[in-house]
Amino acid sequence: MPRPAARPPKIFVLDTSVILYDSNAIHNFQEHDVAIPITVLEELDSFKKGGSVINLQARDFIRRLDRLSDHNMLRDWIPLNGSARGKFRVIAAEDEAVDASQVFGAKKNDHRILNAALGLARREADRRVILVSKDISLRVKARALNLAAEDYETVRIRDVDHLYSGKSELRVASELIDRLYQDGSIDPLELAAEAGAVPGPDGAVWPDHHYFILRGEKSSALAVYDPKAGSIERVPKGSAYGITPRNAEQTFALHAVLNPEVPLVTISGPAGTGKTLLALAGALEQRRHFRQIYVARPVVPLSNKDLGYLPGDIKSKINPYMQPLWDNLSIIKNQFPERDKDYKRIDDMVVQEKLNVVPLAYIRGRSFTNICFVVDEAQNLTPHEVKTIITRAGERTKIILTGDIFQIDTPYLDAQSNGLSYMIDRLKGKSLYAHVHLDKGERSELANLASSLL
Numbered sequence: 039m040p041r042p043a044a045r046p047p048k049i050f051v052l053d054t055s056v057i058l059y060d061s062n063a064i065h066n067f068q069e070h071d072v073a074i075p076i077t078v079l080e081e082l083d084s085f086k087k088g089g090s091v092i093n094l095q096a097r098d099f100i101r102r103l104d105r106l107s108d109h110n111m112l113r114d115w116i117p118l119n120g121s122a123r124g125k126f127r128v129i130a131a132e133d134e135a136v137d138a139s140q141v142f143g144a145k146k147n148d149h150r151i152l153n154a155a156l157g158l159a160r161r162e163a164d165r166r167v168i169l170v171s172k173d174i175s176l177r178v179k180a181r182a183l184n185l186a187a188e189d190y191e192t193v194r195i196r197d198v199d200h201l202y203s204g205k206s207e208l209r210v211a212s213e214l215i216d217r218l219y220q221d222g223s224i225d226p227l228e229l230a231a232e233a234g235a236v237p238g239p240d241g242a243v244w245p246d247h248h249y250f251i252l253r254g255e256k257s258s259a260l261a262v263y264d265p266k267a268g269s270i271e272r273v274p275k276g277s278a279y280g281i282t283p284r285n286a287e288q289t290f291a292l293h294a295v296l297n298p299e300v301p302l303v304t305i306s307g308p309a310g311t312g313k314t315l316l317a318l319a320g321a322l323e324q325r326r327h328f329r330q331i332y333v334a335r336p337v338v339p340l341s342n343k344d345l346g347y348l349p350g351d352i353k354s355k356i357n358p359y360m361q362p363l364w365d366n367l368s369i370i371k372n373q374f375p376e377r378d379k380d381y382k383r384i385d386d387m388v389v390q391e392k393l394n395v396v397p398l399a400y401i402r403g404r405s406f407t408n409i410c411f412v413v414d415e416a417q418n419l420t421p422h423e424v425k426t427i428i429t430r431a432g433e434r435t436k437i438i439l440t441g442d443i444f445q446i447d448t449p450y451l452d453a454q455s456n457g458l459s460y461m462i463d464r465l466k467g468k469s470l471y472a473h474v475h476l477d478k479g480e481r482s483e484l485a486n487l488a489s490s491l492l
Contacts, residue, residue, distance in 0.1 A: 291317075417458045
């Protein structure tokens with residue numbers, strides 16, 4: 039019986055949004071071919087200048103393209119590096135039969151990209167041509183013109199509603215809780231048998247640094263799996279620089295931040311749950327263990343306007359975006375009287391540059407040794423940028439990232455594709471990492487009411 043003929047490789051046409059999200063995108067389609075419309079290159083050229091994430095991605099992709107420039111990219115399919123990779127080319131010709139600008143009533147770059155993809159599909163009738171874009175509107179338009187369209191999902195989390203939370207609530211016998219209080223620890227296998235937990239493929243019952251709320255008939259306890267000790271350890275309620283946790287989840291988050299055995303911590307949760315406050319308080323509490331404390335957040339201008347439209351020098355332009363960090367530091371300061379040394383110490387640390395509040399772009403490209411680095415609003419980072427930050431960590435450095443994966447301010451990112459979600463999904467259970475998701479708002483009763491009903 040003759041073997042069926044192998045299907046020809048697909049052709050993926052990439053939109054500008056994909057390149058700005060991942061400059062390495064052309065290498066992530068396995069054996070299939072990748073095409074870039076000339077309009078995309080023109081748009082990338084306008085994104086070269088600047089220090090934001092998308093500017094860096096644009097420059098990186100253009101450099102990658104330059105390494106292939108000894109070929110005629112407008113005429114030939116160029117093999118990509120690696121035996122299992124497909125080919126790449128730039129397409130300039132547009133479809134003559136269908137003009138997206140006429141169909142949708144406007145001359146836009148998006149419509150030129152559609153025309154280029156449609157023209158390629160007509161010329162390569164024996165192959166499946168798919169437009170890849172993170173722009174939902176462009177995908178809808180493509181499908182309206184009978185052109186297949188997909189989101190770029192190379193680093194997309196499938197089930198974000200069940201993303202690792204870092205904690206479990208278990209019903210156990212009161213005797214087990216009593217023993218935890220008496221001895222300070224219990225056997226993880228005993229807890230697994232009590233809770234009916236089944237070991238995973240690697241034989242581990244609990245992820246490293248996983249937290250527990252243990253509830254008995256008349257008592258309860260907080261605990262964590264300590265991989266170094268190989269036991270379930272009791273988590274005491276503590277405080278950091280005057281900030282005391284108000285619930286079990288906040289206790290877990292502060293414990294992770296203060297744990298010297300965990301150099302990488304993430305804290306997620308909606309607004310008002312105390313993510314940034316706990317991270318800052320924990321960093322200040324450990325100030326003697328680090329040479330400096332860096333507190334950073336990505337600058338995401340409203341309405342996608344550049345910082346240049348704001349008046350003043352660069353410090354004046356940046357301050358509005360850093361204000362939430364100063365607000366949290368002010369809350370910590372006000373836990374003490376104005377004449378108290380702990381109140382004055384924060385101001386002294388700022389003056390002496392022991393505590394630096396900066397936009398994230400200012401620390402890109404640096405290496406960190408003996409630094410505590412707090413990154414706020416980490417959901418506005420791409421997976422590539424999160425990786426870049428963590429790989430900068432030197433000896434005796436601790437990195438704490440906070441954010442709400444459902445509150446995205448950056449174009450082309452969502453709850454499934456942002457860097458914070460990606461990191462939580464990929465690093466869960468690793469011995470150097472701890473994660474806690476906060477659910478309960480503690481800002482005020484009014485804030486909780488608005489969050490739940492509006």
